[in-house]
Amino acid sequence: MNRTTLVLLKTLTWIACLAPVAWLVYGAVTNSLGPDPTAAITFATGLTTLRLLTLSLAITPLRQLFPRLSWLIKFRRLLGLFAFFYATLHLMTWVALYTAFDVNAMNSDIVKRRFITVGVLAWLLLFPLTATSTNWAIRKLGGKRWNRLHKLVYFAAVCSIVHYWWQVKTGVLTPLPMTVVLTVLLAARPVLAVWKRRRVAVAAA
Numbered sequence: 001m002n003r004t005t006l007v008l009l010k011t012l013t014w015i016a017c018l019a020p021v022a023w024l025v026y027g028a029v030t031n032s033l034g035p036d037p038t039a040a041i042t043f044a045t046g047l048t049t050l051r052l053l054t055l056s057l058a059i060t061p062l063r064q065l066f067p068r069l070s071w072l073i074k075f076r077r078l079l080g081l082f083a084f085f086y087a088t089l090h091l092m093t094w095v096a097l098y099t100a101f102d103v104n105a106m107n108s109d110i111v112k113r114r115f116i117t118v119g120v121l122a123w124l125l126l127f128p129l130t131a132t133s134t135n136w137a138i139r140k141l142g143g144k145r146w147n148r149l150h151k152l153v154y155f156a157a158v159c160s161i162v163h164y165w166w167q168v169k170t171g172v173l174t175p176l177p178m179t180v181v182l183t184v185l186l187a188a189r190p191v192l193a194v195w196k197r198r199r200v201a202v203a204a205a
């Protein structure tokens with residue numbers, strides 16, 4: 001891919017990633033977030049986090065299946081960082097609008113409501129990944145250790161989807177499509193690893 005196309009695609013990715021927060025700011029300023037603005041903000045930030053996390057997880061399997069798409073790697077960090085950005089907005093919505101910054105209310109919510117417990121766990125798992133996303137951190141940790149640490153993203157994805165299921169009413173299936181996509185992406189990794197090993201073995205024979 002040439003440099004101009006890459007710059008264009010990166011610009012479009014930035015615009016797409018910033019669109020949900022721009023829409024929320026516009027809605028807040030014009031008072032058009034609907035009858036329950038807190039729910040609208042929670043919904044938009046939670047869903048955007050999950051979508052960006054899913055997209056960032058799709059990059060490695062896509063590159064393995066279609067080597068011509070290897071340039072996608074240049075977008076993984078950006079998508080991961082935006083996922084954390086939206087996860088933090090989502091967390092701050094809960095801190096500010098659900099608990100009104102009351103530490104006791106936060107603690108009791110974390111202990112009593114399991115979907116909050118697992119949501120906080122997902123955010124905590126994403127935090128070290130964001131903190132070590134710089135080139136400096138990669139050099140400092142070394143590739144192997146960095147890769148091992150970044151496997152936490154799978155646990156964060158599982159916690160996120162469990163969080164989503166645990167907060168919907170019994171019988172509501174809205175988290176299903178996202179669950180199917182994430183399950184395919186997580187299962188693709190070991191399957192593709194075996195496939196790659198077999199191809200190498202056949203080529204060496």
Ligand code: HEM
Pocket residue numbers: 039042043044045046047049050087090091094098116119120121122123126160163164167
């Ligand atoms: C990576 C982490 C997270 C992801 C991907 C995520 C995703 C989601 C999604 C998709 C929803 C459903 C939105 C809807 O359909 O209305 C949701 C709801 C919610 N999340 Fe999260 N979440 C995460 C972390 C957290 C954290 C850390 C908290 C707070 C401590 C939290 C608090 C909530 C609350 C209060 C709701 C709304 C529940 C309700 O409507 O009763 N989430 N989240």
